[in-house]
Amino acid sequence: MIINTELEYKGNLFPGKVRSFSQDVDKIYFHTENGVILQITILRGSVIRFRYATDNNFEKDFSYAISKDGARGYSMLEVEEEIKSYKIITRRLTIQVDKADLKTTIFDKEGNVICKDDWGFHWEQSYEYGGNIVKMSKAAPQGECYYGLGDKPMHLNLKGKRLENWATDQYAYGKDQDPLYKSIPFYIGMHEERAYGIFFDNTFKTYFDFCHERRNVTSFWAQGGEMNYYFFYGPDMQEVVTRYTDLTGKPELPPLWALGYHQCKWSYYPESKVKEVAQKFRELQIPCDAIYLDIDYMDGFRCFTWNKEYFPDPKRMVSELAQDGFKTIAIIDPGIKIDDNYWVYKEAMENDYFCKRADGPYMRGKVWPGECFFPDFTNPDVREWWSGLFKELIDEIGVKGVWNDMNEPAVMEVPSKTFPNDVRHNYDGHNCSHRKAHNIYGTQMARATYEGVKKYAYPKRPFIITRSAYSGAQRFSCSWTGDNIATWEHLWIANIQAQRMSMSGMSFIGSDIGGFAEHPTGELYARWIQLGVFHPFCRTHSSGDHGNQEPWTFGEEVINVTRKYVELRYQLLPYLYTMFWEYAAYGVPMLKSLVLYDQYDLQTHYRTDEFIFGNQILVCPVQEPNSKGRRMYIPKGHWYNYWTREYVTGGLEKWVDADIDIIPMFVKEGAIIPKYPVQQYVGEKRIEQLQLEVYFKLGAKEVSKVYEDAHDGYDYAKGRYSLRTYTFTGKDNEVILQQHKDGTFVTEYSSIKLEFVGLPFTIKEVEIDNVVVDFNSLEIDLVQQTIVVPKDFTEIHIIG
Known part of the structure; x- marks a missing residue:
């Protein structure tokens, strides 16, 4: 039906x-x-932006998500x-735009259809709010799978799901619950x-339908704003993620x-309790780098204050x-208590910094301090x-990091759990209602916190945590998955959420180990710490409210399991730091679901439990009580069982023994895994020696990297870093290990200990940089197959 020259179908309008x-x-x-x-x-040959206007005019082009540092440019455009x-032709893609109805089809260079409009762009007028509800429908060919969308607590493959994006405080959420934080x-x-x-860069409430309503159609829509989306072509999933992360921004190191390992509780107070917990970690020799102060450290939950009864001298305590x-x-929350004697409140009132309702009064809501603006x-x-409010906390008292909570924003005792829709926001000069600003409120709080902590922590690096986030928040903050529950189901959810967040551009992610609500058994805590590291x-x-959750509250067995795995994490810090460098430099996700690791293996498309830690370590948590092992899928290739050194062939399911002190772990053949003491x-x-575990592979060269710097500060940005690239070649009776070093940073250690795993021969001769080395001058263990070598070698031949 044609009405006023606009095609209309069931209330939807079409181009x-x-x-x-025209072209500009x-x-x-x-x-x-x-x-x-x-x-x-055309941003790049494989990154295309699609933007639609419905009344011959575009809105002002503004986005909080897009990074100004993202790569731009292309080599071909016709x-x-x-x-x-x-037809719009780039080096990687061809975009066809139909003249009859503006529908688009995207082809790769071989002519394969990658993404095709079904109904394409359509919209309907919103009589409740004004403006448009904007929609896009894409054809979904049989067998297409869907992944991503952040912290959704459900199966990794989203096909058949209908999901909503509206940042929500969901205490004790459950499996398949939506939306979350x-x-x-x-x-x-x-x-x-x-x-x-x-x-889909639209901050209004958005929806995604992956073949739920119509079997062969995927749709996404928003309750306002523009139809504005970016298309990324791989064909590898990892390339898609890195291009998205480049566009929305990469974090700094x-x-x-x-x-390291962090310990937190709601709440550690008074000072004596904080000291007691810290002392117990050192007494039990469980490594720990950070301890957290939740809302009870404040004076009546007023941000940027201290309860002097609990913490009479915070600067001294932090120093000790x-x-x-x-x-x-x-912790710092967004709610500022309405109190004329509270300096933060007074400053904000004097400068008119608080959010207001549409008809003028300030937005008032109840959170921990009571009534707040x-x-x-x-x-x-x-x-x-x-950002200026952090001077005392960071610069004077010496707090090293800030944790932003409740920033969805959360409001208590109201059905919506958040602000009313009519609250007004500045939106960096693009004034709008809360309908548009809600989903980015938490990210902008984290941004302001980041800028303050970075300013006052300088020349050290800032550390920020946020609960709520929108695309691009990874530039400012890490995150966690919110108020989970101490159940086995939530252990499964934590595993899924961390994998999904990594493939959604936010790799610096974790869960509340052991569960926030309720109290775990010792077995559940042990299995969760194994995953959490x-x-x-x-x-x-x-x-x-549910008792203590320090490792020692569960008995000696759990203490030992916790110590074992936290020590393993500290040993693997150079591996983890190198992962983070690759994420910060190139947008490579730090955790890789099996489908992200090997999408060409159909067996990986529906796997949820196993994941790759970095590029070379396969991990599979035990997620059921009373387990002595589990079945798991080993990806294609060959792997070594980390615990037994058994050499296994992948591409199959395998039973793996895993008593309470074991999480199944496998290392890819040819990998070189760096470790610290x-x-x-x-x-x-002082790191006096770097250990390299070298996992033998027969045949082609394998490459591993180790990134190091001063571990804090910004000298790395001036070239003061050390990037060691190792190339491993294995033969029947010989190993060739080559090292290439970039950067000007000089590491503390002067030697490297090589530990060979799976070496098929006994070492008889060692040649370093074309010189055969006298065995008597080497620190060598033929039983353990270890050799200590100078750190700056270029090439080593190990001969059997």
């Missing part, structure tokens, strides 16, 4: 015929008869007009081993201690903890003011 086409360098415009404009921007369509409107589609990604290796992390973090003046952010956190905290010991 009419294309009446004109990298932007191509298509105008239709009924006022629709499609703007296609536009061809045909009888029924236009984060809004990451980015998904990956994969069909016939070719992957693409779509990022954290201080190394931030990758630091002397024993503990960094203090403090809330800063408008979308206002750059507010962010600058907020393989998540980039590693923190035990619990609610004080066990420390009770980062910096406790």
Whole structure:
């Protein structure tokens, strides 16, 4: 039916015929008869932006998600007009735009259809709010799979699901519950081993339907704003993720201690309790780098204050903890107590920094301090003011990191759990309602916190944690998966969420180890700590309502399991730091679901439990009680059981023994895994030797890297880093190990200990840089197959 030249179907309006086409360098415009404009921007040969207007005018182009540092540019761009369509051609893709209805089809260079409009772009007028509800429908070929969307607590493959993005405080959420704390409107589609990604950069409440309503259609829509999405082509899934991460921003390196083990509870107070917990870690020799202060450290839950009864001299306490290796992390929430005697409240009132309702009064809501007002973090003046509030906490008292909670924003005792829709926001000069600002409120709070901590921690690096996040939040903060529960189901959920967040561009992620709500059994805590040490952010956190959750509360067996795995994490810190460097430099996800690791193996498409830690370590948590082992899938290739050194062939399911002190772990053949000595905290010991575990592989060269720097500060940005690239070649009776070093950083250690795993011969001769070395001058163990060599060798031959 045609009404006023607009095609209408069940209330949906569609573009009419294309009446004109124009090009402005990298932007191509298509105008239709009924006022629709499609703007296609070529960011890169494989990254394309699609933006639609419905009344001959675009909104002001502004996004909090897009990084100014993302790669731009392309080597080829041609536009061809045909009888029924236009074709936009890049080196990697061809985009066909139909003249009749503005539908698009994207092809790869071989002519395969990668992504095709079904209904394509359509919209309907929103009589409740004004503006449009904007929609996009894509054809979903049989067998296509879907992944991503952040912290959704469900099966990794989202096919058949209908999901919502609206940052929500979901205490004690359950499996398949939606929405949760984060809004990451980015998904990956994969069909016939070719992957693409779509990022729907719209901060209104958004929805995604992966063949739920219509079997062969995937749709996404928003309750306002523009249809504005970015398309990323792989064909490898990992390339899709790295391109999305490049567009929305990569993080800077954290201080190394931030990758250590952290201990938290709601709440550790008074000072004597904090000291007692810290002392117990050192007494039991369980490594720990950070201890957290939850809301009870404040005076009546007022941010940027201290309860002087509990903490009479916080600067002294923080200093004394630091002397024993503990960094203090403090929580800061967005709600500011309405109190005329409270300096933060008075400053914000004097400067008109709080959010207001549409008809003028301040947005008032109840959170921990009682009745509160809330800063408008979308206002750059507010962010600058907020960042300045951290001077005392960071610069004077010495707190090393800040934890932003409740920033969805959460409001108690109201059905919506958040602000009313009519609250107004500055939105960096693009004034709007809370409908548009809600999903990015938490990220802008984390941004303001990051800027303050970075300013006052300088020349050290900042450390920020946020609960709520939108795409791009990884530039400012790490995150955790919110208020989970001490159940086996939540152990499974934690594993899924960390994998999904990594493939959604936010790799610096972890869960509350042991569960926040309720109290775990010792067995559940042991299994959770085994998983948690393989998540980039590693923190035990619990609610004080349900008892203590320090490792020693579960008995000697759990103490020993905890110590074993936390020590393993500290040994693996150079491996983890190298993972993070690759993430920060190139956007490579730190955790890889099996489908992300090997999408060409159909067996991986529906696997949820196993994941790759970094590039070379396979991990599979035990997720059921009373287990003595489990079945797991070993990816294609050959692997070594980390615990038994058994050499196994992949591409199959395998039973793996795993008593209470074992998590199944396998290392890829040809891998070189760097290790440090066990420390009770980062910096406790001088690193006198780097250990390299070298896993033998017969045949082709394998490459491994080790990135190091001063572990804090910014000298690495000036070239003061050490990047060692190792190339391993294995033969029947010989191993060749080559090393190439970049950067000017001089490591503390002068030697490297090589430990060979799976070596098929006994070492008889060692040649270092073309010189055969006298066995008597070598520190060598033929039984353990270890050799100590100078750190700056170029090439080593091990001969049998």
